Amino acid sequence: MQMPILPFCVCSLCLVSAAEIARAQPGPSVTFEQVDLGRLAAVCPNQFEQSFPTTGPAQTTWRICWHEVSGEHSLTDPNGLVIGPVYFRKSPGASFVSVLWDMRVSDYFVPYHAGSPRFYDLSGFNFKLTAINTDDCPASVGGAVLSPHVCKEVHDRGLMWKDFGGVRRGEELVLWGAINAANYRYVQEYTFRDDGTIIGRMGATGQNLPGDELEPHAHNAIWRIDIDLGATSNSNNNAALVRHIENIEDPDGKASDTEVTITKASGMSWGVRTHDALSVSNAALKNARNDLSEYRLEPLVIGGLTRHREPFSQNEYWITPFSPAQFAARELPSYVAGQPSVANTDIVLWYKGSLHHHPRDEDGVYNSSHMWIGTAHLMWTGFALVPHNVFDCSPFYRTCP
């Protein structure tokens, strides 16, 4: 059994210094109007703004910073595509609101049914983003190669709404890169929709494990989402677990939603019957109807969510107070040990998504030399951050009354 690593300091200096880092956290508020564009460009060289719709007057706008991490220390600074800070403006007359500070994949955990191997496909070997080109990211689908490893796509996303009076299609911006993990590629994809929704996905594709091509396994992605929701301060974010409760024995067929505030760092299982969502709010951020604005973290499950022997893999949701030293998914149990407060503070959400890979003939075939010929097509799992009471009424519908 893998024991959680319990951090402790081996020098007195550590206590002072940890406090030194912590003292500075959380920091002052970040609303876009307060942010000096020159300064933002200085600390965030790779930034851009995307308004929707892409033609005609802008209604919503994202300002997105991103960067690549390509180091040798993926346990504490995971490699790959890092998103943040991110700001969102819900209408031309509104203020930009801070949404994210740093969103990235913490790790990929891939245990095989035989019990071994159990790969950590991001932190294990500091796997890095692989090269892309215009074949990956063609202009014909709205693609633009932002760097040798990162593609940006802006395109139609299908129907946004359809009712008695009409229909509207939506648009989205997608940023993606892919980690080269030897025989596998892991697509790290982040979507920013016109309606304020953010979607994070993992896609796994590649050659089945050489020597064990037919062994079933699971691919788990654990995202670290440093959410900073607010107009006046990032220091007073709060989280709650929102649940749909329904007793199927109830003759009246009634159901209810509950919202339980989370005050202590913890891990939580996602309930398949209860639509569990993690809600994040800022007491100072309300919409024009005076409703508390939230972003809700919701799983985008395809097939299911696996759990494994390792304690960190036994919850889908984790919430921790922000710490600059906490990036490793496998250390999550130690991060919540002692249950530090997550009330009214700078918080970090973690989400574990899974996909189950039962090898199939479509993955490939052995040739006469018993070599595996073929590739497993992309399999996906992910999550959504959905605005809840951020807008004042239906976005992209009619002018609010």
Place this chain on the structure above:
Amino acid sequence: MKSRRCTLVSWLCLTAFALSSPKAEGQPTSPSAFPPSLDAEQRAGIERVILANPDIRTAFPDGRLRVIISQPEPVKSESQAFLTGQRVEPPSSYVTALVLDPARNVARRITVSQQGNRVLSVQPVEPNTVPFGEEDLIAAWGLAQRNAELQRSLTGYAGRFRPLSPASEAVEPFAVEPLPLRSIGPKDLCTRDRCLDLIFRTPDGYLPLRAHVNLTRGTVTVARRQG
């Protein structure tokens, strides 16, 4: 006055750095980074501080160790204060390093502020969580090449395979690639030891086997599908 001038200079440099950064879409250029990556001198300075730290010297008395240093990360609160104009100076940054003695299987994590290269913390870490690097790949390949069963399996490819770090974008038709191996079974040595699987890519595909290398004990076995 002097410090204010320094601040102004660094702010101007930062702005110039940002404005000169390539942003044009459709042009695949290397992305900019903030804080910039460590240069050789900075890296050496940090390494000196780490090696001189009393806790590190105690944990690694014979000095045989490997130091892995992360990219610099800005201090979040200082970044936010800078963005909102509440701080004049650009945000300071810190790096995290892993120090490992592969032979003794001992590891520490150490955080160093780039401001004056001050050690902020030293923590023990499980050695098998320390990420593998190119050094390990080369060491594993060195061991694997001496394994008789693997030699037999690679007959026909003699001398053609080369170790290829996944970080490399080189085109290598016959590549030995690493898969770091972790286990949880109480009897499995790789629950504690540093183990690496090697896989073998040819232009046609991967060979249907893995060389299972225990770097801590220097052993190699070949894993392949039974039947």
